[in-house]
Amino acid sequence: MAKPRSSDIASDDDDAPKPLHDILSSRFDFSNFIDSVGQGILVTDNKWFIEYSNPAFAKMLFTLPEDLTRVSLYDHFHLEDVKKLKDAENKLLAGRTVSFDARLINFEDAILFANLTITPCRKNGKLTGYMATVIDLASSVEASSIGANTAEASAVGADTAKARVLGSNEIVTDLERQLADLIDFLPDATLAIDKNGVVISWNKAMESLTGTPAKEVLGKGDYEYSIPFYGHKRPILIDTIFNPGYDVEAEYTNLQRDGRNISGEVFIPSFGQNGSTIWCKAGPLCDTCGNVFGAIESIRDITKRKKIEEDLLESEAKFHMLFERSTDAMLLLDGGKYIDCNPAAVNTMGASHKKDLLNRHPACFAPDMQPNGCSSHEMAEEMIKKAYEEGTNRFEWIRRRLNGEEFPVEVSLTAIPWKGSRILFTALRDISERRRMEEALKESENKYRAIFENTGTAVIIIEDDMTISLVNAESERMSGYTKSQIEGKMKWTEFVHNENLQSMLTQHCLRRQNPEHALKNYDFKMIDRNGRKKDIFLSIDMIPGTRKTIASLMDISPLKRYEEKLNSLLRFHSEMIDTAAIWIDMFDAHGKMTFWNRAAERISGYSRDEVLGSADIWARLYPDPEYRKKIINDAMNLAMNNGRVENYVTTIRCKDGRARRISWHSNNFISKDRKVLGGIGIGSDVTEALFAQEALRKSEQEKAAILNGLKDTIVEFIDPQMRLIWTNKALQEYVGKSAEELVGKHCYEIARKIPEPCPGCQAVKVIESGEFQEGEICTDDGKIWLMRSNPIIDECGKIQGIVNIVFNITDRRNAEQARQESEKRFRAVFETARDSIFIKDLHGKYIQANPAMEKLFGLTSEQIVGKTDYELFEKDAGAHIKDADHRVYAGEVMEEEHTKSVNGVPHIFHVIKA
Missing domain, CATH: 3.30.450.20 (PAS domain)
Known part of the structure; x- marks a missing residue:
């Protein structure tokens, strides 16, 4: 094989690089070491042709080391990841060590997800080649799953694991793709933003409605998503999720709140040819722990529906706004007694006929006393008198239905002429829901206050003059000052290190003068009450409609320290053994340590001086005697077979008390007479890899949360046999069953409780035609639904499943029918x-x-x-x-x-x- 060329392994007196095994043998017998390394190791020339590769790397590519000699590394890179290697080359030429994730192609044309760490090799200032270590990410995740101490490991490595998964955004599960398809199949235009207001979803219906492709909006914030509607940046309904102070009442009509969800209607003059009325519904996106990570809004153009409503009102006006057809409870009061009422009043009061209400005083339908302490009869007389005197009177009142049930109403009394005298037109409105919403709003405000005070992130409100006006409990802990010492008395400049102060003052002014050019996220050094410096990650923005800013501060000092350790680990020194990013130790037949590399020092926290020449390290790494005994027995049993241990994962206790997960490859040194002289241990810290799968699962949950946020639309995914694979919460709530109870059942069994598909079923048509189908269906409860079915087809053209999207159009059909019937009644009266x-x-x-x-x-x-x-x-x-x-x-x-x-x-x- 060709010789590796690296300044780190070349001799001082010979320009030609020595073979790797010659160099390694200059200090140790590394033949067993090279064979037992779990990570791939390779050396290339400066044109990326492989000159040396160890068996581990060859095994990853399903070949032998000799078959890789003089093969270009580019030949085994996935086409879409070739740019990553080219970008890395630019950094390597500058003398930097780089680390990145990429997809390699093995000799069986299968994809290998790997992490590569590459350093340049130089001699006399000239680039001679590159040295790389390769980690099989899939194998690392699998190995790390054996006996993982998840609780402590997650606290240490969550940020790093998340960064790796986000960097490897090519790794997408089938379920993620299916959920992404479901979002695109939604009939309503839908967008979603993250907590920073950046667009994370813009479906095809939204593209169709606005004419704006998703690629022009995704990843953008600062209200970019409002431009297709208003022609300029401004808040819309979705922004109320993160800014409850946004005055939506002034702009939106028909506002409805359902917990943290809000819906309403708004007319936009600049949208459409003659302006458009749109219906919007917005709500938060939460993970499984209930934490809000974003918001979603569905938008529907209801201009035609509003026109139908206007036509209906006009038709009713032509019919003299029939008193009998009003949906509000209306009564006529004369001489202190009801003389007439409409059917709505009969229904509201739980009566069976008008006669149950007429010729009776209003106090007959109320408790003896009202909440204000007045008797119902006296208060009724007072309100009647005031209405006659002032012409109208509006007040709240407790009514009692004929069955004894009490409920709050808003009463409107209006004096009107009637047969030469005056009577009172009485309108009653049940405000039970409004009362409930008021209580819900109060509860919501209390919840937001609790979140502000108890979040794990320090949050502060800053005034225009830099005074801090509000802080939460975490801010007290981070700064060392109490609320009373900070609020209204201290400025944020008192907590900033001098090296960052001037730049942050510039940002403070820029955010108020030209906010688009101000940074919303950056790092700075903070000085707490005790004078200690802390590395802080700052997220800051203006509070709309004010000169105040809200800032979130996260202490990233531990992360900074971890990054420094990681950077030090990646520095390659004169000897390969010390530059390897893996733990390497050697011990004699009595367990005494004879070698302890820098990676072992870094991972365990124990220096060479503390470890070499003693066997005490085993008790320090494994303080539990039973666990230590188990590890020794397992290692002995495994080694008895072939003298080596592979992919054996243990949990060690570091010097600082942290637990780390290590994947071991070890080999015994055997004498000619088969006696064990000692051994070598090669360990990989796989703590962070445990969290890759968890991050992927969270990504799936985020997309599922978007679909579950659509409360008015049923989305289901069925297999070709029409068995349910997945559904959002809308279907679960409609049928009153959980997802676990529904999955695996046929869709017609769930919806109609019948043993075979419904006549004219759109899903059956999709299976027969392989094409998109749409149609209306009527369920047994009399509701009318619009059903859209779309096939999921694999690359061979075979249907793998069907996406059904169903939404209720009963109200729209009823509105059309009501308009036609009203017009017909009017025409009959008019003509006859x-x-x-x-x-x-x-x-x-x-x-x-x-x-x-x-x-x-x-x-x-x-x-x-x-x-x-x-x-x-x-x-x-x-x-x-x-x-x-x-x-x-x-x-x-x-x-x-x-x-x-x-x-x-x-x-x-x-x-x-x-």
Whole structure:
């Protein structure tokens, strides 16, 4: 094989590099060491042609070391990761050591997920090649799963593991891809942001609605997501999740709150050709522990629906806003007794007929005493009197249904003319839900206060003059000062080290003058009350609508210290054994340590001086006698077979008391007469690798949280046999069963409780055609649903599953039907009435006339339409008619008389206008 070229292993008197085994043997017998190393080790020339590789690396690629000689490392890089090696080369040329994750291709064309640490080799200042260590990430995760001490390990390595997984964003599970597809299949335009306001999801429906591709929005913050709607950056409904102070009531209508979710409607003049009315619903995204990590908003263009609603209102107005059809409880009160009521009032009071309510005093439907301590009868009389005196009166009241149930209402009393006298028009509104929402809001505010005070992160509010106006408990712990010492008295500048003070003052001014150019995240050094320096990661932003800022501070001092240790580990020195990023120790037949490399010092915390020449280290690393005995027995049993131990994971106790997980490869030194002379131990710290799978699982949960946040839309994933694989919470809540109870059952068994697919089922059509299907279905409870089914097809064209997305359109269908029925009723009255009925526009011209009016005037409808009152009646009444019309338009009901000659005979007509 070719010789490795590295300044670290070249001799001083010979330009030609020596073979690796010659160099290694200059101090130790490393033949067993090289064979037992679990990590891949290779040396290339400066063109990346492999000159040496150990058996571990060859095994990773499913080949032999000799087959890799003079093979380019580029040949075994995944095409999409070649750029990573090229980027690393630029840093290596600058003399830096680099570490990164990449996908390698082995000799069986399979993908190997690996971590590479590469350092440049130089001689006399000239680059001669590269030396690399390779870790099989999949094997590391698998090995680390044996007896993992998860609790302590997670505290130490979570940040590093998360950074590695985020860096390796190519590793995506099948479930992640399925969940991503589900988000794209959602019918409503949907976006999601993280806690920093950065867009993390922008589905296809959103692309279709706004015309803005996801790639132009994803990863952007600072309200970029509002531009497609408003043409400029501004908060929208989703921003209330992180900014409850945003005044949505001033802009949104029909606001509804469901816990931490909020929905409403808003008209946007700049969106669409003539402006659009959109319905929005926003809510938080939470992980399994209930921690908010982002927010989601669904948006639906309801312009057409609003037009239907307006048409319905107009139709009802034409039908004289029928008292009997109102959904609000309405009653007429005269002389202290109800004389009429609508069906809604009958229903609200739990009565079976109007007669149950009429001719009775309001106090008959209330408890003896109201919450304010007044008797119901006295308060009713007082409120009635006030309504007559002031014309109207609005107040809250406790009503009692006929079954004895009490509930809060808002009462509106309005004095109206009635048959020559005045009576009170009474409107009742059940405010039970409003009361519940008020309590929920109060509870929510208490929760946010508790979160602010008890979060594990220090949070402070900073005024324009740099004074700290509010701090939480963690801020007290971090700074060493109490709230009373800080709030309103100290400025943030008093906690900043001099080396960072000027730059942070610049940021403070820039954030208020040009916030787009101010940094939202950066590091600085903090000085606490005791004068100790701490490395702090700062997240800061303006509070919208104020000159204040909110800042979150995280103590990253331990992380900084860990990074420094890691950087020191990656420095390669003159000898390969000391530059290896793995623990290497040697011991004699009595267990006394004869060698202890720098990695062993770093990982265990014990220096060479503390370890060499003694066997005490075993009791220090394994303080539990039973555990230590088990390890020795296991090692002896494994070594009895072939003299070596591979991938054996143990938990050691470091000098500082921390627990670390080590994967061991060890080999015994055997004499010619088969006596054990000692051994070599090679350990890899795999503590951080344990958390890779947990980070991937969290990623899956985040996408599932987005789908579960869609409360009004059922999303389900079924297999080709129509058995449920996954569903969001909307279906679980609809059928009243958990996901565990539903998974594996046929979808028609769940939805309709029948033994075979529903007639016209969209999923069946997808299976038969292999194409997207859409249609309406009606369930046994009378609800109408729009169902969209889309196949999940593999690269061979075979259906692997079906995504069903179902949402309730019952209200929309009912609204359309109500409008048609109302129009039909009006038309029936209009056409069959014996009295003449006409409709005029705002200019006083007739636009409709019924058959009775045609007969009265002896004119056709076409002859009447377009004329005015004074053209049909007396000519000199024009001013009087015009004045009366204006009063009608203002809401009055007018009665007037007109004279008209019919067949030469004068007739007087009594006209009522409304």
